[in-house]
Amino acid sequence: MAEESTDLAERLAALEERLRRLEDQQEIARLIASYGPLVDSGSAEAVADRWEVDGTYEVDGWSMNGRAEIVAMVTGATHQGWIEGGCAHFLGPAHITVEGDEAVAVGHSLMVLHNGGEFVVRRATANRWRLRRGPAGWRVTRRTGRVLDGREESPRLLAALDPGAVEAE
Template identity: 65%
Template sequence: MADTAMTGTDAERRLARLEERVRMLEDEREVTRLILSYGPLVDSGSADEVAELWEPDGVYDVDELLMRGRKQIAAMVRSDAHQGWIAGGCAHFNGAPHVTVSGDEATAIGYSLMVVNRPEGFTLRRATAHHWTLRRGPEGWRVVNRTARVLDGRPESPRLLADGVAGRPA
């Protein structure tokens, strides 16, 4: 009868691989939860909490606005324009992102829809492609850069998506 018992070294290698796989899954889950928290936070007007999703010097680049640092991101949420969206009824819906983790760095891509309340009912205001770059630090995962481009036929929007799936920077 063949001896099928694992040696200590085999068991240690298998355990190390398993721990690595679990860490990767946990990282992907944490990054996904961070990204999916954006919509509820921004729609509730939680300016400081939205800003805390980013690194202190993180960048949020939207077609119509470039924000650098938490102070500018929080100011966007507090702005009259954004508060008007909230008062009128809006939802920033983020689809589940495609996340690629490499050590303490991650790239994610995905879509968002902004739905707004109008007198005639809810309507889609915009559909947007997003490319996120994130880093794990002392505070956990935070956004280093988020680039968002409306999906209106411009070539840069689908390019953001393709670069994100490939793990390339925006």
């Protein structure tokens, strides 16, 4: 009887672990999916709240360090101009790997602009998100983006699926 009890306890622990991983992946997927609607609506504080206080958003040589710089990007003239003219950030499904309280998500994004009565893709980007679980849930510690324009580091960024992988430089 004790053996059955131990087996049941092990199975229950394994099930709880699997459920926790699925819940973590779902929370991270929702966090990433929220970026497009929030940034396209100009919700600067809500966008910045997806990052750790000292988190980094780096895309093609432009680095925003901390929430204040992310807010400044969203409220800045360039981004506000895109919103006024019509823009959409589409983030595809990400490959999410969770290891304890750290995670990495890798995927694509498209930025679409309304231009002269047409919608045009302004850029297609490879993204690597590093995330950490804290008291407020999952937050971005670093998002690295590289435009998919033929340069070598962009596909390397997409291949870096696990938390230990080195990001493209």
